[in-house]
Amino acid sequence: MKAFSLVTAVFFAIGALAAHAEDTATQADSLLQRVEEDFRAAFPDLADELRFEYPQHYPSTLVVDYRTRKFTVYGRSMTGEVSEQPHEAVGPTHVGFRLQISVQDDSVVNQAMMPQSLREPYWVTDLSERHPAGTGKQLFCRLSRGGRLDQDVLGRLTTFQINLGEGEHDRLQPAPSEPAGAGPRRSAPRGQLGAPLGYPLTIEGVLVTGGKVESNTLLVDNVNGQRLAEPVSVVVSCSYVEDHNLRRGRIALPAKTRCVLRGYEEFTMIGVPPAVHQLADQLGWEERPLSPTPWQWRTTFVALDVVAPAGLEIERPTD
Known part of the structure; x- marks a missing residue:
């Protein structure tokens, strides 16, 4: 009887975890669908050239492509050397962009410091996080943009991401040397390496x-x-x-x-x-x-x- 009860409890626990995962995925899909609808409404003039995709290999992610193509790029190793073996990657042309938005739990801490811009061989990628109010989720945004992307389009893309919710750069953090409750510092934004600018x-x-x-x-x-x-x-x-x-x-x-x-x-x-x-x-x-x-x-x-x-x-x- 005890063994039966234990097995039953395990099955109930597995079922509860599966149901929670399904609910989480459903919430993420619903959030991304709203993001897609808002994006279409914000960029009606680009509608004929926009492509929307939900990649199976990147769960809970929406990809918006505008004037993109495949590039041959070389990976970079942890020793700083560029790989001799190239691989294909989709990226923006000099007048295009690729916006990737992933839904994460609000407690997730991404390794990359945000906001920041990464200079890649053929384009620049801007990283940021947004926190839609009342969802318990955060949106990890990667905007890859060509060097000659229309400035009006770039400005609207920036505004669109800001309107997705509160960002990490809106949540002013105390300096590392201060206690957690010391309050915000407005004099030093954070750099690529995580610490406020100017700190040792x-x-x-x-x-x-x-x-x-x-x-x-x-x-x-x-x-x-x-x-x-x-x-x-x-x-x-x-x-x-x-x-x-x-x-x-x-x-x-x-x-x-x-x-x-x-x-x-x-x-x-x-x-x-x-x-x-x-x-x-x-x-x-x-x-x-x-x-x-x-x-x-x-x-x-x-x-x-x-x-x-x-x-x-x-x-x-x-x-």
Whole structure:
């Protein structure tokens, strides 16, 4: 009798878990269907070229394609080297976009720091999280966009994602050195590596070699002694103190050598602001500034000290 009761209890537990999983999937599907309806309503002018897909290999995910195609790309290893074996990936053309929205439980902590922009060989991918009120869910958004995507479309895409719910950058977090209840800090947004900009970090990684990447790009896999589940690419610059001022130096990271650097993250804006294009159209300017990259923020790691390898130094300009 006891054995029968135990078996019965196990079957009831399995049934309850299956029912919960089914309810969760149904809730996610319902949420994504509403997102699709809202997207169609927000972009009626693009209707003829939009494609909507719910990939079976990516559960609870909606993919919106606009002017995309297949590309041959090379993967990047955790040692920073680019794979010799290419693979196919779908991405936006220079005037297109691909938006992927995945439903997750609100308690899920994604490894990637958000919001952030990733510079990939043929496009830029913006990562963000949105939290629809009253759902207990979060939406993980990946917007891959071509460099010449219409600025009006890009602005509407940004607005659409903001309207999906509260985002991580709206939830201001206390600095790591403060207690959890210390309240929000509005002076330092978080960088790619998770800490507020300007806060002390020790990073470890290997120089990225090969492919279309900016020089001195380090593939970071460890931050402040914590190994990352997925490495993060960060451009490294350096500074030194002279006459009570922080001045820019030079540093040349060696290839195939593990580097350990101490410093902080900062960000700058690059590209041409949308306001410039709008005013140029309104005022009929014959000339306007051009940029190979869209208007976006870019984080860099500023090294103040070299822990390893031996012999690597922050150089001071002599001119």
